[in-house]
Amino acid sequence: MAPSTSRPIAGAAHHQYSPRNSYVGTSPLARQAIARDLRDDVEDPRHPEASLEDGATGSEDEAASDSESSTVRPLKHQSSMGYSMTGSYHRPSFVASGPRGTVLSSLQLPDQNYLTKEEIERINNDERSLLRDNHMIPPKHPRRLSESSGHFTSRIGRQLSIRGDRRKSKHDEETAGTSQAGPADEPPSETTALLGDNQLPYGGEDTPDNIDRKWEAAVAAGKIQTSWQREAKVLGKYSRSLIVTFLLQYSLTVASIFTVGRLGKLELGAVSLASMTANIFGYAIYQGLATSLDTLCAQAYGSGRKHLVGLQFQRMVFFLWVITIPIGIIWLSASAILKHIIPEAKLAELAGLYLKVLLIGAPGYAAFESGKRFVQAQGLFSANMYVLLFCAPLNAFLNWLLVWKLKFGFVGAPIAVAVTDTALPLCLLLYVRFVAGRECWGGFTWRAFHNWGPMIKLALPGLVMVEAEFLAFEILTLVASYISTTHLAAQSVLSTITSITFQIPFPISIAASTRIANLIGATLSDAAKTAAKVCIVVACIVGICNITLLSTLRNYIPQLFTNDPDVIELVAKILPLCAAFQLFDALAANCGGILRGLGRQEVGGYANLFCYYAIAMPLSFSTCFVLHWDLFGLWTGPALALGLVALIEGIFIARTSWDHAVEEAQKRNTLT
Incomplete structure (x- = not known):
């Protein structure tokens, strides 16, 4: 983007x-x-x-x-x-969450x-920090002249005096600030705070107008540089909340697999099959259609009429509830449909039962997907995390309570998910009502039932993109059901494990794309290049950590999901292959983030579609059924595809001219 x-x-x-x-x-x-x-x-x-x-x-x-x-x-x-x-x-x-998150x-x-x-x-803080690091403004806590030398005794004395300095009275601080405040037409120089007695943060130069002026002059003079340490710190700061959010959201699915997996491999396979059906013929549709709000709510907010954001939100909620009718028909008929697709009738019955109960929470899930866009348009990107901090533990508790404590068995898992899906929009509503975002709600209006055409047309491209991403991996679950129930249960565990590990590098890629795009837009090509290098290094570290974790614990991780010895043995056998492509997975995700920051997201999109559908799927089917590699063959295709995606994106980034990327960004600005 x-x-x-x-x-x-x-x-x-x-x-x-x-x-x-x-x-x-x-x-x-x-x-x-x-x-x-x-x-x-x-x-x-x-x-x-x-x-x-x-x-x-x-x-x-x-x-x-x-x-x-x-x-x-x-x-x-x-x-x-x-x-x-x-x-x-x-x-x-903006992201469609799931086992393999999709950047829209x-x-x-x-x-x-x-x-x-x-x-x-946030922008002012970024500019101020870079100015400080490049010595264009004084540090936040300036030193006295006697402390500016590098003598060991001065450094010790400075450390010992910190506590005393913090106890300065408010009167002394005000006096110091007054004595150092110069005339409005004579702003402090770059050396004033270092040589004088000014004790104000950043030498008193921390005003928006002054920061703007110094920033523009420093960038024009080419004096703004960054470092590996700074970009690593920024990347960690930007990505930590995203990682928490992604892990919490995916835990809603993992909780059911953890809980039901110990009932037996038949139940574990049924949950996997039901989740696949719900993702393809439900959740992906909701997420894809809701993407139109990423444009409509943002433009409504920018129009100055904030209540129009609430109007767009209402339209999407009602539209998705209408779409729930055909989705519900499919879910209610899932048992009969799946019996004609998969060989095991009992699996189809259990999967159909899961979906019938899950349908109760579908309207709530649809409202939550729309609500996320409602708050994101207002810049409230942490709202989703706060809601999940409550609902994710609630979901885990309900799974345990219903499946094991109250002895509901298999049906307890979809009940827990349905309750959680209903609680998600209610908790978001409480956040908007009592924390932030209420100003964009203008009340219910009949206008929400009009002007649906543009919204639907905008939603269709997002629907196609999300469905394409979901299908690439979910189809492996359907194929595994043709091998045996044991293989389907093992596929469920493997898919869950690789999806959990993906929830770490993927949020990092989102943070990296944001940082790189900001730096390129500010004409800081060298800084953007440094940020990209840090992103690649972090991706390698995360990938290697995932490889080490999955390889060393390959005999223990499956036991967290199931007690069945056959499933445990099969998962332990395939897990080294899944561990092997973790580095490719992390690199592919973060190279995609760099491309989005460069404004060349289409390169990653085409590479993914080609490698998944032209290479991975045919290779998986042929190795699974022709060479009889079974589940190992199914995972060979995605492993090779991820390696090719990382290679293609990496070569493109290596050959990219960062100065040219800055010029392209300026051209877009000129055209605008």
Whole structure:
């Protein structure tokens, strides 16, 4: 996803917030949808402020007052060279979660000419940190002249004086700040804090205007550099919450497999088969269709009419609930359908029972997928993590309670999932009501049942992309059912293990793409290249750790999922192959993240589709059934495909001109 470097036209506050200027959509369908909503909004008596034509009239004082109280901010002024990191800010990629997460990079999001307070603060912190590291502003805790020498005694004295310095009275701090504050027209020089007595953080130079001015000058002069240590720290900071979120979300599926696996291999295989069916003919459809909100909610938020975000959310919820009707028909008929596809009738019956119960939670899951976009459009990317921090442990507890404590047996697992799927949107609702995001809810409206056309058209590409990614691995489960029940149960365990390990490098790739895109948009090609190198090194470390873990514990990990000795033996036999491609898996994921940061996500998309469907699937089928390698043959295809994807993406990145990538980003900005 290319970084957006668009800027609003400079002018008065009321002009900047005018809907005709406050959003620039890359999708004509999205522009038409929002424009129609804005016209309808004028006629809505509940929003009298919308009576101003296009929001472009009214007093400047009122517009300025609105902008003061709003959490939305226009982008800061951009020089003609486009050096500000604010204009290049790239939000984290929108992702369809699942066993193999999908980055929806083919969907072009609107140019972000608005930012929330949190985003502006994050950007200012990034710019300030880089300026500090490059000695363009003083450090956060400046030293006195007597402490600036490198003598050992000075360093010891400085360490001993930390506690005393922290006990300075508020009066002393205010006095020191007043004595060092210079005239407004004489900002401190680059050496003032080091040579004087200024004890303010960053030498008192930590003001937005000063940071902007110094940043633009430093970038123009080519003085901004970064280091491996800094980029590793930033990558860890950006990715840690994503890793937690991905692991928590996937744990909703893992909990059922852990719990049911000990009932027997037949039950374990049935859960795997039911999960495959639910993913392909349910969850992937919900996630794919909900991707249109990534554009519509973001543009509605940028239009300045925040209640339109709630309108788009309502439309998608009602649409997905309508889609639940055909999905429900498939799930209710799953037993009869699967009996004609797989050879084991009992497996089909259990899988069908699982899906029938799971259908109870489908409306809740659909609402949660829409709700995630509702809060993400407002820059609230941690909301999902906080909800899962409660619901994931709840799901694990319910699985244990229903399956084992209350003796519900197999049917207890889908009941636990259905309850959790229903709890997810309710918890998100509580977050919006009591924490953040409420300002974008304008109440229920009948307008949510109109203007569905653009939303559906925008949703179809996302649906195709998510389904393509899900099918590549889920189809292996269906094929394994033709070998034997033992092989299907083993496939369930192997798929779960490799999916868990994937939840670490994949979030790192999302964080890396965001960081690289921001640096490229800010014309810092060398810094972006350094960030990419750090990303590759981190991917190698994660891959090697996964290889070591799966290889050394290959005889113990299967026992966490099942008690069946045949399944344990088969999993232990195939696990070294799964361990072998962990390095390729991590590299492929993070190379894809680098490509998204470069704005060349199509390279990774084509490489994945070609390697999975033209190479992996035919190879898996032939080695499994022609050469009779069985489950080992099934996993040979994906292992080779991941290696080829990593190789193709790696070669492309190695041959990429980072300066040319910066030029392309500037061209996109100019065209915008």
